[in-house]
Amino acid sequence: MNERQVHRYVQRFLDATDCTILEKSPAHFKVKLSPAADRALTNRPYYWSFVDRTGAEPETMSMLLVTDRTKFDAAEAAAEAQKQAKQQQQQEPKQNPAEPLSSAAEAALARSFGFVHGDLNTIRMPREEVHFGSRRLDQLFDASQAGGSYVYLFQEPERKHLLPYDSMPYTAWLGVNMKVEFASDRKREELYSFGVSLASGQCVERFHDRLLELKMTPKLPPNVHITKNGLSLSKALSTIEQTLERKLKNQDYSWAAQARERLDEELARIRSYYEPLIAAAIVENQPAITEQYERRQAEIRWQYEPRVTATAINCGIFHLAGID
Amino acid sequence: MLQPNQPTNPSRSEPAARGKLHPLVEWQFDRSWFDELQTRLNRNGPWDNWQLYQLAVEAEQAKQVTSFDELRCLRCLPQLEPMPHQLATASKVLHEMGGRAILADEVGLGKTIEAGLVLKEYIVRGLVKRALILVPASLVLQWVRELNQKFGISAVAQKKEHTWQYDIVVASMDTAKREPHREKLLAQDYDMLIIDEAHKLKNKKTTNYQFVNQMSKKYCLLLTATPVQNDLDELYNLITLLKPGQLGGQSEFAANFVVDKRLPKNEGQLQEALSGVMIRNRRGDGGIHFTKRIVRNIPLVLSPEEKALYDGVTAFVKERVVETIADMASMLSLVTLQREVCSSRDAVFVTLVNLFKKTAEDSPLRAKIWGLVENIRAITSNTKAEKAMELIREIDDKVIIFTEYRATQEYLLNYFRDNGLYAVPYRGGMNRGKKDWMMDLFRGRAQVLIATEAGGEGINLQFCHHMINFDLPWNPMRVEQRIGRVHRLGQQHDVRIYNLCTLGTIEEHIVSLLHEKINLFELVIGELDHILERFEKQELSIEQQIARLVAEAGDSSELQRRMSGLGDSLNRIRAEVQSDTELEEEDALGSLLDAVGQTIPMEASQ
Numbered sequence: 001m002n003e004r005q006v007h008r009y010v011q012r013f014l015d016a017t018d019c020t021i022l023e024k025s026p027a028h029f030k031v032k033l034s035p036a037a038d039r040a041l042t043n044r045p046y047y048w049s050f051v052d053r054t055g056a057e058p059e060t061m062s063m064l065l066v067t068d069r070t071k072f073d074a075a076e077a078a079a080e081a082q083k084q085a086k087q088q089q090q091q092e093p094k095q096n097p098a099e100p101l102s103s104a105a106e107a108a109l110a111r112s113f114g115f116v117h118g119d120l121n122t123i124r125m126p127r128e129e130v131h132f133g134s135r136r137l138d139q140l141f142d143a144s145q146a147g148g149s150y151v152y153l154f155q156e157p158e159r160k161h162l163l164p165y166d167s168m169p170y171t172a173w174l175g176v177n178m179k180v181e182f183a184s185d186r187k188r189e190e191l192y193s194f195g196v197s198l199a200s201g202q203c204v205e206r207f208h209d210r211l212l213e214l215k216m217t218p219k220l221p222p223n224v225h226i227t228k229n230g231l232s233l234s235k236a237l238s239t240i241e242q243t244l245e246r247k248l249k250n251q252d253y254s255w256a257a258q259a260r261e262r263l264d265e266e267l268a269r270i271r272s273y274y275e276p277l278i279a280a281a282i283v284e285n286q287p288a289i290t291e292q293y294e295r296r297q298a299e300i301r302w303q304y305e306p307r308v309t310a311t312a313i314n315c316g317i318f319h320l321a322g323i324d
Numbered sequence: 325m326l327q328p329n330q331p332t333n334p335s336r337s338e339p340a341a342r343g344k345l346h347p348l349v350e351w352q353f354d355r356s357w358f359d360e361l362q363t364r365l366n367r368n369g370p371w372d373n374w375q376l377y378q379l380a381v382e383a384e385q386a387k388q389v390t391s392f393d394e395l396r397c398l399r400c401l402p403q404l405e406p407m408p409h410q411l412a413t414a415s416k417v418l419h420e421m422g423g424r425a426i427l428a429d430e431v432g433l434g435k436t437i438e439a440g441l442v443l444k445e446y447i448v449r450g451l452v453k454r455a456l457i458l459v460p461a462s463l464v465l466q467w468v469r470e471l472n473q474k475f476g477i478s479a480v481a482q483k484k485e486h487t488w489q490y491d492i493v494v495a496s497m498d499t500a501k502r503e504p505h506r507e508k509l510l511a512q513d514y515d516m517l518i519i520d521e522a523h524k525l526k527n528k529k530t531t532n533y534q535f536v537n538q539m540s541k542k543y544c545l546l547l548t549a550t551p552v553q554n555d556l557d558e559l560y561n562l563i564t565l566l567k568p569g570q571l572g573g574q575s576e577f578a579a580n581f582v583v584d585k586r587l588p589k590n591e592g593q594l595q596e597a598l599s600g601v602m603i604r605n606r607r608g609d610g611g612i613h614f615t616k617r618i619v620r621n622i623p624l625v626l627s628p629e630e631k632a633l634y635d636g637v638t639a640f641v642k643e644r645v646v647e648t649i650a651d652m653a654s655m656l657s658l659v660t661l662q663r664e665v666c667s668s669r670d671a672v673f674v675t676l677v678n679l680f681k682k683t684a685e686d687s688p689l690r691a692k693i694w695g696l697v698e699n700i701r702a703i704t705s706n707t708k709a710e711k712a713m714e715l716i717r718e719i720d721d722k723v724i725i726f727t728e729y730r731a732t733q734e735y736l737l738n739y740f741r742d743n744g745l746y747a748v749p750y751r752g753g754m755n756r757g758k759k760d761w762m763m764d765l766f767r768g769r770a771q772v773l774i775a776t777e778a779g780g781e782g783i784n785l786q787f788c789h790h791m792i793n794f795d796l797p798w799n800p801m802r803v804e805q806r807i808g809r810v811h812r813l814g815q816q817h818d819v820r821i822y823n824l825c826t827l828g829t830i831e832e833h834i835v836s837l838l839h840e841k842i843n844l845f846e847l848v849i850g851e852l853d854h855i856l857e858r859f860e861k862q863e864l865s866i867e868q869q870i871a872r873l874v875a876e877a878g879d880s881s882e883l884q885r886r887m888s889g890l891g892d893s894l895n896r897i898r899a900e901v902q903s904d905t906e907l908e909e910e911d912a913l914g915s916l917l918d919a920v921g922q923t924i925p926m927e928a929s930q
Contacts, residue, residue: 145383188391
């Protein structure tokens, strides 16, 4: 993800969670979080449990999210220079009389920090660098996952109210996005997206891409009826499992063969160490050494054993126009 | 009404389907999502947001680990610029060593960076979730900070019992191996274990060794610059901890590879076995491996009033030394007065006032002390501060000023402010948050950072390459620490060091000792440790020895003679150290280690 993609992602996340954007540029957002986003991002469980229990009006946090640090800093520096130039112009005719408050604040700060220059005491809106790999972005990723796992949606009909008493047939689909991990001591991943029509049982790949071309809504649109399902959900699930398994079986597994080879080598290596050690040990010590040997074996299996796991990223029931 | 129009099966499916995809490969298909979907269908919700659903998929697409062997973590670390040997090392550990290795780089080549890269890569790939990092107590916070700041890894320092529950914990070895912690840790499976200063595991019989041996871990990194010091067995033990059998059983090892404890045989074979578990990068022989240090002494003449104060204090100190006779502690504190005058009148003022309060009311000393305080009143300007100001204006770039005294720091902050210069303070007593804030201000708007502390909680200031020693500590190690803040790996520029030095004072002697005699400012990193270690073996610490010299010397020329003697003995030790290192390099053990790894041709800067 480059800066632009990150920026776009943040924008969409803030929109989806109803946050109020106070200020933005292509390099940053100043945002007042919505309660939902605050819960997800600020790590204040005690505060939120207080709000939930007492019914107090929540005060959400504001944040400065910087998506392009270089640009943002450059813009800030320019603005600062401008401000200073202005101030100098203003200060020349007469001294600013609004001193007492700021000097009191300065004194308070000075007590705790030693001396701090007056111009530096502004209220700090926590600045967050949001780039790929930053903790804040990971948190947005996690929050997206948490708030976008299970959906139940309808396609919005393209033509509206053509004939008031006509009804369009819709088909329900089971859709799921899956991550498949190929792991030994190393790892790689593939992503899959399947959709199974609950009417006909046909299985479609790259289902998510197809959804992205449609407009979806959580409400059942008017003048729409859902085709009777001919297939149970469990049947749809096993269709997906079988399709995926078939696809995976045709993959190249030389990586697994190599991992197995490493595993066998490692097992042989520790065997060569522990077997003579156990044989030579006095009887009382044998159980302890055997136990250690077993633990080392378990560690090596854990480390090298080739395995493939498929987990769902998210899933849902999607009602799409047409009978498929 | 939105129920799917068929009855859902109330009986739960298996949590996961299992099977074999290939004779060698186990396969698992998670079904928990399906159960949850059914539950929500039966309860008619709640349903999630379609936008977030799409964003969740995009997040997975962005995070997808597409290939087995690239270093994906680099995309996540735009601020980090690892050096080529660090990347090569991380890559080798990940792709050729299965994540179990001894990182044995020489000091200063960035073992921590290498370990951080490996850990981050495994985390990004989802192969490590829980990791434990065991280090000496003094390094715990530094590790936590490096992992958090450089690598964006949420590591936590172990403080309380419940800290162990966090995914990534940094703890001191001494704590971890003690009950009740020990039992807890042994009951865990750690995806990764990292041990810094791992030479402390070289003895099989120690609790350290046994504890680590009993721990259950998948990947494991041992970091040490000295994998073998005295005995080949140490090396054997370390490697056995990591990969038992790599060098055979103990007796096989002894028979195949050992002639004497420091003399290996069948080196070729041994090296090959070692290179499967150990990586050692060494500095090239380029002489200077970092950017240059350019030192300038700036001689200053005290104003008549300042000189009067200095002379007054010196006379007072001499008198008192004669009276107290060789009580080391009070001698040190007296000499401190002299050092303080060289820094600022504010510094000496605080001490004098305290001394005044401590002195009995009827003591004749009181009048003398008060006389000195009167001397202070006569001083209206600070020659050094003015010079510093002039320097900073000339440099016109970020500058860090070090002083030993809090009062001087305060004075300079005020003085600079009055002259329209942004400066921020930094000192040991600040808590972490304040320190970070000051650091941010310095990185951003403030041109000057005034620090009283250099050591301990490593402040890294590679973005700044001008440093003013407003006054010098007497302990060379602390001077080195100061310089080390800016002159370290990652510094792109030559580092300019300015020493403010008032003529005709003890400061002049100190500067000449540290700079001209032992050439402290240009020593190879790490060399000073060895020199001081040997020097202080003899008797007092160097700081104490200097204090004694100063207090006991009759006049300036005697002081100079004796300081010069001290410098000579330091130089002798330096020569010894150097010849010893050369010897070591010819040593069979040394060459064995050197063969396991590469020499880094460090760019010697012009």
